[in-house]
Amino acid sequence: MSGAHTKKTEAKVKAILTDATKCIGCERCVQACVRQNKLPEDYPARFKADDGLSGARYTSIREIPGRESGTSRFVRRQCMHCEDPTCAAACLVGALVKRPDGPVHYDADMCIGCRYCMLACPFMIPRYEYDRPLPYVQKCKMDETCRVDGGAPACTSACPTGATVFGLREDLIKEAKRRIAERPDLYKDHIWGEHEFGGTSVIYISDNDLGEVLRIPSAEEFAKRAVPTLTHDSVPHLMHNWVMVTPFQFFTVGAGLAGAAFLRRRSRVMEEEAAEKAARDSVNKKEGEA
Ligand code: SF4
Ligand code: SF4
Numbered sequence: 001m002s003g004a005h006t007k008k009t010e011a012k013v014k015a016i017l018t019d020a021t022k023c024i025g026c027e028r029c030v031q032a033c034v035r036q037n038k039l040p041e042d043y044p045a046r047f048k049a050d051d052g053l054s055g056a057r058y059t060s061i062r063e064i065p066g067r068e069s070g071t072s073r074f075v076r077r078q079c080m081h082c083e084d085p086t087c088a089a090a091c092l093v094g095a096l097v098k099r100p101d102g103p104v105h106y107d108a109d110m111c112i113g114c115r116y117c118m119l120a121c122p123f124m125i126p127r128y129e130y131d132r133p134l135p136y137v138q139k140c141k142m143d144e145t146c147r148v149d150g151g152a153p154a155c156t157s158a159c160p161t162g163a164t165v166f167g168l169r170e171d172l173i174k175e176a177k178r179r180i181a182e183r184p185d186l187y188k189d190h191i192w193g194e195h196e197f198g199g200t201s202v203i204y205i206s207d208n209d210l211g212e213v214l215r216i217p218s219a220e221e222f223a224k225r226a227v228p229t230l231t232h233d234s235v236p237h238l239m240h241n242w243v244m245v246t247p248f249q250f251f252t253v254g255a256g257l258a259g260a261a262f263l264r265r266r267s268r269v270m271e272e273e274a275a276e277k278a279a280r281d282s283v284n285k286k287e288g289e290a
C-alpha cells in the first residue's frame, strides 16, 4: 500500500498494453497463463461470474459488439495492477502490495481470508477458491513467476497478433498515443487505465468503448456521481480523505445519538414521575375524603 496514497512516478514501472483492434479472440493468452501458473480445471460456468475470471483463471477474453453492426471485438480481462491499488489499501494485514516495478503482489502466507480486497477492487478482479479446504484469493500476478523468454509474461508472449504486449508503462503509453495519432479514423482517442482510478499498469486502446467491459465508468458517468473527481483520483486517495473526517463524523453522529437517547430517557422519567405524582395525589385525596 502506498503510504500517503500519492500517484507513483517511477520510470521503471512494467505494464501490459492491450489493443482491442488487434485481438482475434483465440484465447492463447488464457491458455498460456493456465500452463505457466499450472492452474487447475476451471470452475463450471454456473459457479463463475460472467466475465470469465475465477479462482482458476487469472485472465479471460470477453466478446463485445464491434463498431460496425454485426461485428465483434475481443477484450482481455485481468488484474489492472493499479498504481495506487484499492485492494492493498483495504487489506488489513498487508497481503497485497504494489511493487515499485508494477505488479500488485499477493502474499498468500499473510492472507487471513477476510476478502476485503474483493469488496474493495473497483474492477471486481480478485476471486476466491471457494471449493478448496484452504482457499486463497487469486488474480493475475504479472511478476517474474509469469515471465518466459525475453522476460515477458507467458500470456503476452503467446499472443500471435501483438494485441497484448509487455513493457515499461511510460513506453507503452507513448506507443498507445502513437497508434491513436497514426489512425485517428480507427481508434478512440482514449487510453483506458492511463488516468482512471489513479492509473493502472494494464492499459487498453480500442476503436470502441471499453468502459463497460473493463468496469470503468465514462467521464460523463463519473461526473454524475457524488464524487466527480473520481475519474483521476485513486480510491485509496479518496478513502484517505474520508478516513480523515471519519473520527469527526463518528463523534458528531455519536454525540447526536447520545443526545437523542438522553432526551428520550428524560422524557420517560418525567412521564413516570408525573404518573407517580398523580397516583400519590389520588391516594391522598381518597384518604382525605375518608
Ligand atoms: S484491479 Fe483490483 S485487484 Fe487488481 S490491483 Fe487494482 S484494485 Fe487490486
Ligand atoms: S501476467 Fe501472468 S498471471 Fe497475469 S495473465 Fe499473464 S501469465 Fe497470467
Ligand code: SF4
Binding pocket: 022, 023, 024, 025, 026, 027, 028, 029, 030, 061, 074, 076, 158, 159, 160, 161, 162, 163, 164
Ligand atoms: S492471444 Fe492475443 S489475439 Fe489471442 S485472445 Fe489473447 S490477446 Fe487476443
